Amino acid sequence: MAGRLAESIPACLVEAHARARHAHEEVRTRTQEAYGHGLHAAQYETLAAGLEPIDGAASRRLQGRTVMVVGSNVILPIRYAQRDVPVTAARLRKAYGLRADLIRRHGPKPLQLTLDLDLEELDEEHLHPDVALLPPELQLIIVAYACSLEQGVIRVEWGSAELLHGDRRLIWHHHEPLLPPADPRPA
Numbered sequence: 681m682a683g684r685l686a687e688s689i690p691a692c693l694v695e696a697h698a699r700a701r702h703a704h705e706e707v708r709t710r711t712q713e714a715y716g717h718g719l720h721a722a723q724y725e726t727l728a729a730g731l732e733p734i735d736g737a738a739s740r741r742l743q744g745r746t747v748m749v750v751g752s753n754v755i756l757p758i759r760y761a762q763r764d765v766p767v768t769a770a771r772l773r774k775a776y777g778l779r780a781d782l783i784r785r786h787g788p789k790p791l792q793l794t795l796d797l798d799l800e801e802l803d804e805e806h807l808h809p810d811v812a813l814l815p816p817e818l819q820l821i822i823v824a825y826a827c828s829l830e831q832g833v834i835r836v837e838w839g840s841a842e843l844l845h846g847d848r849r850l851i852w853h854h855h856e857p858l859l860p861p862a863d864p865r866p867a
Contacts, residue, residue, distance in 0.1 A: 696722035786820035
């Protein structure tokens with residue numbers, strides 16, 4: 681199954697880029713808003729369509745987007761850069777919300793122990809309501825990618841990362857490339 685995912689995911693992201701680029705060209709604006717918003721929506725849709733045929737794959741609607749669950753893993757795409765920078769530079773746009781809560785609840789246990797002040801680490805009451813729709817035993821696979829309007833998909837990696845409370849920086853436990861950085865697939 682991992683081999684099929686490793687093949688399908690980059691192809692889906694290349695398709696998402698192509699769709700977003702087409703939207704940008706059709707809108708004919710000077711800004712890249714159409715591209716950015718289109719890519720955000722298309723990344724979920726192309727992953728859902730591309731991963732659906734895999735045995736054990738199921739879709740879940742979270743915050744109006746279709747997120748794929750494959751086996752015991754939930755797949756979360758994150759565009760982290762518009763240029764070729766290491767995935768270790770990845771940061772979320774916000775330290776709260778659906779993506780942050782997914783990472784904190786379904787990501788790996790923190791590498792470093794925190795000072796126990798007898799407080800709840802992740803208060804289930806304050807979770808994004810859609811995160812509660814997923815079984816707590818699911819593991820998160822982050823698909824982090826660099827992509828730009830001009831260059832297309834530059835780098836794709838997947839792995840597991842933690843996110844500290846109040847922080848936007850991903851702390852990677854494990855990550856590996858899905859596309860060779862020297863050979864990105866053209867848009």
